[in-house]
Amino acid sequence: MHIEHLAIWVRNLEQMRHFYETYFDVVSNEKYSNVTKGFSSYFLTFPEGGPRLEIMQMPGIPETLNNAFAQFIGLTHFAISVGSEAAVDALTERLRADGYSIVGEPRRTGDGYYESVVFDPELNRIEITA
Secondary structure: OOOOEEEEEOOOHHHHHHHHHHHHOOEEOOOEEEOOOOEEEEEEEOOOOOOEEEEEEOOOOOOOOOOOOOOOOOOOEEEEEOOOHHHHHHHHHHHHHOOOOEEEEEEEOOOOOEEEEEEOOOOOEEEEEO
């Protein structure tokens, strides 16, 4: 068994697709739309494979009650490996320069990972790992 994809409800589908294409080199499929439901989505595929990310938008989906700056029960983050410590540092600085919030500075964790943590445009936490 394996995780095939993770899905995120988003407010701005095109902005989120652009973010992941720009910073994580994903390839997007053609936009899927169900006009009856008002549902639209993209599947984003990472260059090295693994689980895809589905970003979805539909009217009537309520805002989350969770505070993005606090920890809470449920899905808290997902990690994207960029291949090296130098790549973690470079991408973190690129995101910072482009105005994105760095939640955790690049560091080696107690369990041996080298990572930083950034918010995407809609405040989803992404661990950038080596």
